[in-house]
Amino acid sequence: MSDLKYLFIDFNAYFAGVEQNDDPAARGRPLIVVPLKSEHTMAIAASYEARQFGINRGTSVREARQLCPDVIIRHARHDRYVQVHKLLKEEVERHLPITKVYSIDEWACRLAPSEASRTSALAIGQKVQRGILENVGPSLRSSIGFAPSRLLAKLAAESHKPDGLTALESSDLPHRLEDIRLSKIPGIGPGVLKRLEKAGVTDFMGVWNLQPKQARKIWGSEQGERFWYSLHGYEVYEDDQPEKSMIGHSRVLGGEHETIGGAKVVATALLMKAASRLRHYKRFAGALTINIRMRSGRNGPGGRWGSTRRFPLSQDTYGFLKAIDNLWQSLETQLDDLRDGNGGTRFGNVSVFLHDLALAGDPKIMQGDLFAEQQVSERQQTREKLWTALDKMNADLENRMAKLGGEARTRPPSGRYVTLASQMGLDLNYLGAKIAFSRVPEESEFLF
Numbered sequence: 001m002s003d004l005k006y007l008f009i010d011f012n013a014y015f016a017g018v019e020q021n022d023d024p025a026a027r028g029r030p031l032i033v034v035p036l037k038s039e040h041t042m043a044i045a046a047s048y049e050a051r052q053f054g055i056n057r058g059t060s061v062r063e064a065r066q067l068c069p070d071v072i073i074r075h076a077r078h079d080r081y082v083q084v085h086k087l088l089k090e091e092v093e094r095h096l097p098i099t100k101v102y103s104i105d106e107w108a109c110r111l112a113p114s115e116a117s118r119t120s121a122l123a124i125g126q127k128v129q130r131g132i133l134e135n136v137g138p139s140l141r142s143s144i145g146f147a148p149s150r151l152l153a154k155l156a157a158e159s160h161k162p163d164g165l166t167a168l169e170s171s172d173l174p175h176r177l178e179d180i181r182l183s184k185i186p187g188i189g190p191g192v193l194k195r196l197e198k199a200g201v202t203d204f205m206g207v208w209n210l211q212p213k214q215a216r217k218i219w220g221s222e223q224g225e226r227f228w229y230s231l232h233g234y235e236v237y238e239d240d241q242p243e244k245s246m247i248g249h250s251r252v253l254g255g256e257h258e259t260i261g262g263a264k265v266v267a268t269a270l271l272m273k274a275a276s277r278l279r280h281y282k283r284f285a286g287a288l289t290i291n292i293r294m295r296s297g298r299n300g301p302g303g304r305w306g307s308t309r310r311f312p313l314s315q316d317t318y319g320f321l322k323a324i325d326n327l328w329q330s331l332e333t334q335l336d337d338l339r340d341g342n343g344g345t346r347f348g349n350v351s352v353f354l355h356d357l358a359l360a361g362d363p364k365i366m367q368g369d370l371f372a373e374q375q376v377s378e379r380q381q382t383r384e385k386l387w388t389a390l391d392k393m394n395a396d397l398e399n400r401m402a403k404l405g406g407e408a409r410t411r412p413p414s415g416r417y418v419t420l421a422s423q424m425g426l427d428l429n430y431l432g433a434k435i436a437f438s439r440v441p442e443e444s445e446f447l448f
């Protein structure tokens with residue numbers, strides 16, 4: 001039966017391909033892309049010609065020169081890779097719509113029901129590959145896979161590199177995947193791999209024969225069950241289904257918090273709360289938006305203000321706090337435009353939203369790593385761990401308070417929580433009315 005639903009495209013040695021494409025003299029030659037100008041740095045991409053010498057992603061520059069003295073070494077140009085990514089998207093979208101961009105060089109497209117057969121799917125794949133080579137560039141090679149789920153389509157694409165075109169139908173399962181190493185399957189990270197091993201599962205057939213409930217238990221989350229379904233060809237996790245798309249909090253301001261400084265204290269507290277929930281849901285945020293509404297005066301309404309800061313996907317409160325500082329600097333310069341009819345600048349309401357979310361394990365997060373220099377991303381990971389530890393301390397305290405009951409349960413003294421000095425004594429639960437707490441704000445609320 002023909003039940004192909006997704007096309008998955010993975011560009012082969014993408015960064016190296018772009019470099020070769022932009023410099024015809026480098027085409028067909030061993031080439032690596034490095035993040036830093038140093039002999040000690042490692043290749044973040046290696047052309048297929050370089051791979052023939054045993055040079056791969058992760059090979060050091062020094063080692064690459066030993067393996068192939070003529071290897072071309074190029075410093076990464078991420079802005080250019082993003083530019084070409086856009087051109088490639090335009091080209092692919094001439095053939096079929098893109099459902100989801102996983103990273104700069106990996107995307108999924110949903111097939112129309114009329115394209116579900118092997119023959120018509122492969123014909124589309126050929127058109128896409130030819131279109132890319134002819135209209136975008138001859139060095140931009142890609143592997144394309146087709147399958148009933150995106151996970152399977154990715155595995156199909158991975159099975160033939162470079163220039164692959166592979167369809168994997170339900171009737172091909174499980175035998176076509178029998179020999180695949182578990183660590184090669186997206187969704188099976190080192191942690192899951194260990195837990196699988198503990199459960200006595202060491203090969204593909206072992207995973208295939210699990211029950212969804214067992215998978216859930218081994219993974220320790222519903223992620224396991226989702227994985228099981230997508231591995232068996234059921235796409236249960238569509239991104240266009242309502243999904244948690246932002247995490248945010250709003251507060252009406254009163255008294256000492258009606259000033260620009262007071263509103264910032266509250267915004268910071270709301271942000272810390274949102275960031276803690278972000279980590280709790282195992283999500284990463286790529287943007288922070290602040291919305292402000294000024295109080296109205298007797299002679300007319302106060303203004304509204306909203307602004308967004310974007311950053312590589314992160315869970316690090318410290319980075320988010322820097323974004324708030326930056327937002328407040330620009331708010332300060334625009335304060336005059338926000339005055340009410342009496343010329344007053346009383347702050348009425350503040351909202352803080354973390355959005356452009358990705359789930360832990362999403363390849364986009366890897367992309368974030370590549371784009372940041374390695375050291376920066378390591379520092380960030382350390383901070384993320386630190387904040388997660390602080391979250392746990394806060395949660396433990398909260399639980400202990402809850403057990404005490406009575407006054408202590410309903411009004412925990414926030415000063416005892418691990419928090420910023422500026423927020424000592426600030427009790428978010430009793431700070432004005434809670435609004436927009438559980439409701440997903442409309443996109444229009446972000447555009448004043």
Ligand SMILES: [Mg+2]
Binds near residue numbers: 010012
């Ligand atoms: Mg790739």
